[in-house]
Amino acid sequence: MILPIVNYGDPVLKQKAAPLNGEDVSALVADMYETMYNACGVGLAAPQIGRSIRLFVVDAAAMYRDDEPKPDNLKRVFINPVIVEESGEPWGFEEGCLSIPDLRQTVWRKPVVKIRYENENRRLVEDVLDGMMARVVQHEFDHLEGVLFIDRLPALKKQLIKTKLFRIARGDVECSYPLRVKGRVVMPR
DSSP: OOOOEEOTTOGGGGSOOBOOOSOOOHHHHHHHHHHHHHTTOSEEEGGGGTOOBSEEEEEGGGGSOTTSOOOSOOEEEEEEEEEEEEESOOEEEEEEETTEEEEEEEEEEOSEEEEEEEOTTOOEEEEEEEHHHHHHHHHHHHHHTTOOGGGGSOHHHHHHTHHHHHHHHHTOSOOSSOEEETTEEEOOO
16 A cells, blocks of 8 residues: 655654564555655655654665666665664765655765664564665664754755755645645645
8 A cells, every 4th residue: 555655844754763562564564665666765764654663664776777786685674773883984975855855965974884673574684784775774764763864964055955845844845656744645746
């Protein structure tokens, strides 16, 4: 089932998400993947669908060119993730977010991340990710901490996009997927 994505300005996006304690989330994960693919995203965190729980899904395959070697296992479920370590020289890349439609900005992140999480079978996994996969995972992990990519921008950049953010928060944005704006669902035009 395709779920509406929570729009910028909703308080759930600024909350630290609660841990999952053994709940079966298989149906929710399936809905999140369907929602993410419908919106042409590469990651989706539970807070973005209005659920303040520590869960996100990714499929970073679209972040790699066809002629570029792709790492294995780009499609994953992360339950109760903990970033153990981030390393390397920060690199900038233009990021966007399904909860902030029609806005992209360069965000600086470290290229390597060591992460511990439960997978879709609730097995504990510890992994080291790098490059685009690390970036996608860091972006989605931020959602669980109540951090948006725009929170990582320099103050001057934030000031320059303030008007655009205000319009997005009002729902004055064209979107190709259902968006939950101030409690109501806005369907694509």
